[in-house]
Amino acid sequence: MTRSSRRGFFRHLGSAAAVSSIAEFRSLLAAAPEGEAYWTAVRRQFAFDEERVPMNAANLCPSPKVVADRLVEVTRDIDRDCSSQNRAKFTKLLEETRGKVAAQLGVSPGEIALVRNTSEANNTINNGFPLKTGDEVIVWDQNHPTNLVAWDVRAARYGIAVRRVGTPPDPSGPEELLNAFERAFTPRTRLLAITHVSNTTGVRLPVRELCRLAHRRGVFVHLDGAQTWGALHVNLRELDCDSYSASAHKWFVGPREAGLLYVRQDRIAGIWPNTVAPGWGDDADTDLPGARKFESLGQRDDACLAAVGAAADFHQALGPERVEARVLALARSLKERLQEAGARLLTPLRPDLSGGVCVVAMRPEDAKRAVDRLYREFGIAGAASGGLRLCPHIYNTHEHLARAVSGVARLARFG
Numbered sequence: 001m002t003r004s005s006r007r008g009f010f011r012h013l014g015s016a017a018a019v020s021s022i023a024e025f026r027s028l029l030a031a032a033p034e035g036e037a038y039w040t041a042v043r044r045q046f047a048f049d050e051e052r053v054p055m056n057a058a059n060l061c062p063s064p065k066v067v068a069d070r071l072v073e074v075t076r077d078i079d080r081d082c083s084s085q086n087r088a089k090f091t092k093l094l095e096e097t098r099g100k101v102a103a104q105l106g107v108s109p110g111e112i113a114l115v116r117n118t119s120e121a122n123n124t125i126n127n128g129f130p131l132k133t134g135d136e137v138i139v140w141d142q143n144h145p146t147n148l149v150a151w152d153v154r155a156a157r158y159g160i161a162v163r164r165v166g167t168p169p170d171p172s173g174p175e176e177l178l179n180a181f182e183r184a185f186t187p188r189t190r191l192l193a194i195t196h197v198s199n200t201t202g203v204r205l206p207v208r209e210l211c212r213l214a215h216r217r218g219v220f221v222h223l224d225g226a227q228t229w230g231a232l233h234v235n236l237r238e239l240d241c242d243s244y245s246a247s248a249h250k251w252f253v254g255p256r257e258a259g260l261l262y263v264r265q266d267r268i269a270g271i272w273p274n275t276v277a278p279g280w281g282d283d284a285d286t287d288l289p290g291a292r293k294f295e296s297l298g299q300r301d302d303a304c305l306a307a308v309g310a311a312a313d314f315h316q317a318l319g320p321e322r323v324e325a326r327v328l329a330l331a332r333s334l335k336e337r338l339q340e341a342g343a344r345l346l347t348p349l350r351p352d353l354s355g356g357v358c359v360v361a362m363r364p365e366d367a368k369r370a371v372d373r374l375y376r377e378f379g380i381a382g383a384a385s386g387g388l389r390l391c392p393h394i395y396n397t398h399e400h401l402a403r404a405v406s407g408v409a410r411l412a413r414f415g
Helices: 003-011 022-031 036-043 065-080 089-105 118-128 149-158 174-182 207-215 290-295 302-318 320-340 364-378 398-411
Strands: 112-115 136-140 161-165 189-195 220-224 243-247 259-263 358-360 388-390
Touching (some): 065 302, 302 320, 320 358
Parallel strands (some): 136 161, 136 189
């Protein structure tokens, strides 16, 4: 696509102009026809132009206008009057945000802590879960470092054992993944730390079945959901994990430096917090109810937390099921086109074995060169992580996918 035709495409996105409120966005969606015209209306809510298209949702997403505007609005409100009297209203806004997030995840507000990102949430479980010398933690070798290397660090400090589980590079089905973990359990296993969807291969684990397997043995399950919150329709009650972490700045298209930690109600008391700050109480027994004890972090960015609520409203207007269907459809289309272009995928085609993360097998040096040239010459922003990683989201179009595949076919050296 030429530079002028890209501008023409952007100008002719139609009447689906960016809106300034959730109410306007709902009205826009109600009037939009089904099919690609609907998703064109959604794409128009994001500020990026056709010259530089984001396709790396596994790392960072742009926020839609309604979220960005909410962040600016509340920030300005604080700058106009930063008194404790004015800021008192943010306690109510924080609880509104918590309630929205909890409802979308199928849990109670008291089980949700609004923290700063997935890394902080993972480390809260890592540092706070009670383990003694000789106890064992099982981890997936495709976990993010904050749910992998962090366990090695704790093992070095406290004498616990960490067992890394590798899974087949091209799994035939969920059972093959499940079996790899089942063989790793021993009588000393106390915790299973896994990732919902890998950020380096795009493989999705059979989480519900793994939770059943672990719970039969009395094992706690911590789930890193960085690649699923905002991408898939996640119901934590149905998954039955004991804790779950995620970041708002990825697929949730929320503000930066905000995330969540879910801890099941009957597990909260047994996990220590990382940080104790004002508001905690006067002794070791916190006055903060439920999972709120994990967000005792000192001064917070109230505007950021309010904007998380706006991101939840944005997703609710679309519908989590509709978002998941779109993400999976775009990912499947991208993977099929990449295969047709000669690429070897690390990510399964099957939707029950994958999510929105798509990874092409490449040597690290080739992947880095391909990512750089794909951005400079085709205006597609991907990543070199496990290979060449492309992660389309609801703001991407099929034209974006075609450009990405065309660029990969011309620039990449597959390996």
